[in-house]
Amino acid sequence: MIQKLLDVENLTMKFGGLVAIDNLSFSADKDKITSIIGPNGAGKTTVFNCLTGFYKATAGSMFLNKENERLNLRKFSDFKVAQKAGVARTFQNIRLFPQMSVLENLMVAQHNKLMDASGFTILGLFNSPSFVKKEKEAVEISKYWLDIIGLTHRADDDAGDLPYGDQRKLEIVRAMCINPYLLCLDEPAAGLNAKESAELNKLLLFIKNEKKTGILLIEHDMSVVMEISDHVVVLNYGKKIFQGSAKETKSSPEVIEAYLGTEE
Amino acid sequence: MGKKFFQTSIKDSLFTGLIALALFGPIVGLRTVAKNEVLEVHPKWFIVLIIVIVCTVGRFLTNLYVYNRDQKTGIQSSIGKSISNFLDTKGYQIALTAIIFSVIFPFLPFTDRYLMDIAIMMLTYIMLGWGLNIVIGLAGLLDLGYVAFYAVGAYSYALFAIHFGWSFWICLPIAGIFAAMFGVLLGFPVLRLRGDYLAIVTLAFGEMIRILLLNWYQLTKGPDGLTGIPRPSFFGLPFKSFPDEGEQTFHTFFGVEYDPMQRIIFLYYLILVLALITNLFTIKIRRLPIGRAWEALREDEIACKSLGVNPRNTKLTAFAIGAMFGGFAGSFFATRQAFISPESFTFIESAIIVAIVVLGGMGSQTGVVLATVFLIGLIEVFRDFESYRMIAFGGAMVLIMIFRPRGILATRKPTITLEKSSSK
Numbered sequence: 001m002i003q004k005l006l007d008v009e010n011l012t013m014k015f016g017g018l019v020a021i022d023n024l025s026f027s028a029d030k031d032k033i034t035s036i037i038g039p040n041g042a043g044k045t046t047v048f049n050c051l052t053g054f055y056k057a058t059a060g061s062m063f064l065n066k067e068n069e070r071l072n073l074r075k076f077s078d079f080k081v082a083q084k085a086g087v088a089r090t091f092q093n094i095r096l097f098p099q100m101s102v103l104e105n106l107m108v109a110q111h112n113k114l115m116d117a118s119g120f121t122i123l124g125l126f127n128s129p130s131f132v133k134k135e136k137e138a139v140e141i142s143k144y145w146l147d148i149i150g151l152t153h154r155a156d157d158d159a160g161d162l163p164y165g166d167q168r169k170l171e172i173v174r175a176m177c178i179n180p181y182l183l184c185l186d187e188p189a190a191g192l193n194a195k196e197s198a199e200l201n202k203l204l205l206f207i208k209n210e211k212k213t214g215i216l217l218i219e220h221d222m223s224v225v226m227e228i229s230d231h232v233v234v235l236n237y238g239k240k241i242f243q244g245s246a247k248e249t250k251s252s253p254e255v256i257e258a259y260l261g262t263e264e
Numbered sequence: 265m266g267k268k269f270f271q272t273s274i275k276d277s278l279f280t281g282l283i284a285l286a287l288f289g290p291i292v293g294l295r296t297v298a299k300n301e302v303l304e305v306h307p308k309w310f311i312v313l314i315i316v317i318v319c320t321v322g323r324f325l326t327n328l329y330v331y332n333r334d335q336k337t338g339i340q341s342s343i344g345k346s347i348s349n350f351l352d353t354k355g356y357q358i359a360l361t362a363i364i365f366s367v368i369f370p371f372l373p374f375t376d377r378y379l380m381d382i383a384i385m386m387l388t389y390i391m392l393g394w395g396l397n398i399v400i401g402l403a404g405l406l407d408l409g410y411v412a413f414y415a416v417g418a419y420s421y422a423l424f425a426i427h428f429g430w431s432f433w434i435c436l437p438i439a440g441i442f443a444a445m446f447g448v449l450l451g452f453p454v455l456r457l458r459g460d461y462l463a464i465v466t467l468a469f470g471e472m473i474r475i476l477l478l479n480w481y482q483l484t485k486g487p488d489g490l491t492g493i494p495r496p497s498f499f500g501l502p503f504k505s506f507p508d509e510g511e512q513t514f515h516t517f518f519g520v521e522y523d524p525m526q527r528i529i530f531l532y533y534l535i536l537v538l539a540l541i542t543n544l545f546t547i548k549i550r551r552l553p554i555g556r557a558w559e560a561l562r563e564d565e566i567a568c569k570s571l572g573v574n575p576r577n578t579k580l581t582a583f584a585i586g587a588m589f590g591g592f593a594g595s596f597f598a599t600r601q602a603f604i605s606p607e608s609f610t611f612i613e614s615a616i617i618v619a620i621v622v623l624g625g626m627g628s629q630t631g632v633v634l635a636t637v638f639l640i641g642l643i644e645v646f647r648d649f650e651s652y653r654m655i656a657f658g659g660a661m662v663l664i665m666i667f668r669p670r671g672i673l674a675t676r677k678p679t680i681t682l683e684k685s686s687s688k
Contacts, residue, residue, distance in 0.1 A: 052570060053569075054566075054569070079568070079569040079570075079572050079573060079574055080572075082569070082570055082571055083572030084572075091570070097564055097567065098563060099559075100560065100678070101678035101681070103678065103680060104678055107680060108556050108557060108571060108573065109571045111560075111571065111572065111573045112572050115553045115554065115557075118552055118554070121552055121554045121581075124553070124554075125545075125552070139680065142682075146682075152682070156678055156682055175570070175571070178571055
């Protein structure tokens with residue numbers, strides 16, 4: 001049996017009496033794009049927050065299958081999910097470091113690697129050659145990603161000064177700079193115009209095909225979802241009501257009902 | 265500029281005059297004097313009149329020339345703009361000039377004992393400002409109890425030097441380590457706090473340390489303070505006018521006349537070197553991963569977590585390193601004064617240091633220097649007018665905030681640039 005990259009089993013998240021996610025199970029493939037859609041308040045972002053350690057799930061398990069190990073993401077607390085397990089995410093409202101330069105944003109993403117190389121700062125203070133080399137490599141990686149999103153010429157400008165669409169793309173490549181196995185994108189197309197959405201699709205397909213990174217996508221923009229998703233999971237009130245390919249989703253009566261209501 | 269504008273300006277300035285009268289009338293005008301055990305009121309209406317006239321006319325003039333938008337291109341704003349421009353672009357040159365000036369300062373013809381004392385005090389504040397800049401400017405943690413680390417450094421230096429007789433160069437790092445430990449001690453409980461809440465807790469921490477020093481009589485001698493802290497020596501050569509039998513002192517060793525200024529000049533260079541070390545260290549560490557993580561943490565903690573940056577370690581190192589430099593400055597303070605008591609470590613000291621960092625422009629090293637020279641210099645200039653000192657201090661802050669709302673030097677340079685690293 002080919003293992004899935006991510007196996008979510010019976011995930012439940014309760015806030016007091018409110019059940020935000022109810023016994024949710026789904027899986028995501030390596031080098032596939034899995035979309036999570038659903039009406040507002042369906043619990044999509046909560047799923048992300050559980051996966052990336054911002055919330056501690058009430059019950060259930062989330063397994064990340066790497067080449068030779070199987071990690072339960074529930075065992076990692078906040079920053080360790082990114083550091084140890086290699087799960088990166090972006091946010092619904094962009095969270096860049098607005099007063100730091102574009103390049104610095106990408107360098108912060110490579111913090112743990114560079115921190116080790118700097119010998120917990122002591123080697124770095126004396127410019128040890130191994131640290132200088134690592135830092136150069138990190139700059140090269142940043143440059144590689146900037147070339148891909150076409151922002152190399154603005155590398156030294158403040159991230160907060162970029163146009164909105166570029167900030168979205170920058171946040172995605174910043175997440176890619178931690179070299180993740182799974183990339184969780186929370187509404188990356190929100191607020192983008194048609195041209196920017198098309199560019200975003202291209203970027204996501206590139207990450208999927210070239211980097212072989214699994215992508216988990218929350219999105220309201222159906223043009224994005226339908227065009228690039230390999231697999232769609234539909235949530236409503238914290239429950240999975242449908243899963244299948246993009247085409248099947250479009251014609252599913254349950255999904256239409258959840259979005260538009262039933263005819264009386 | 266129409267007639268109507270003129271009328272409103274006059275109305276506005278008359279109103280200002282009324283407010284000035286209401287404020288200054290009772291405060292300045294009615295002075296009570298104790299005479300034969302009876303309080304007598306000595307009215308001083310003339311001074312009140314002058315103040316009211318100054319306020320009215322001043323308001324009228326500012327209305328005409330500053331707040332009049334048609335004239336915004338006038339001389340005043342162009343001067344302001346060119347100063348701003350100068351500060352924004354010439355930060356590096358200002359820094360270089362300042363360093364050269366401070367190196368030759370003790371040997372300038374007009375330099376006397378009084379100026380040297382002020383310079384040493386300013387450098388102490390600059391060093392504290394640079395230390396606190398790591399915590400506030402880089403890591404964005406508003407620490408209102410910074411003086412606690414200054415106190416810990418001073419007391420640990422004093423206690424080690426008095427009881428064990430260790431020299432300055434041994435006690436200095438020990439004091440730094442002690443202060444850093446207290447930094448971590450403060451850091452742990454406040455890891456989850458931000459902004460106002462953090463400010464309150466750090467404020468309380470600063471007071472706790474002061475009260476501890478005040479009440480732990482066996483160790484700190486409480487309000488009496490510690491006396492007889494050894495003076496620093498020039499690499500083992502003490503500064504003494506009458507050396508003991510067979511003892512080498514600074515002036516006998518170098519074969520010069522004894523002059524009390526020698527010790528002052530030595531202290532001056534000592535604090536200059538300590539401050540510059542603080543500065544170099546901060547400039548360097550800002551470009552290392554930990555420095556970038558501090559700034560990232562200031563910008564967005566949640567994003568940091570999502571990128572796998574450990575916020576706990578990052579914050580604790582900021583607290584520890586900032587505190588360490590506070591401790592160094594504290595040991596210098598102890599050895600310079602030869603006497604320390606809890607009174608030197610009150611909240612107002614913390615407030616001044618925070619003001620220096622904020623007014624200088626958060627995170628700007630040169631800004632700290634400019635703000636210190638401006639604020640401390642102003643306090644000194646007004647030393648003779650005792651009761652107006654704090655007014656001048658407050659006024660200076662208000663002025664800086666009006667003309668440079670983000671601090672004197674607010675421009676931030678990226679810690680790494682693509683052009684530079686790819687051209688190498």
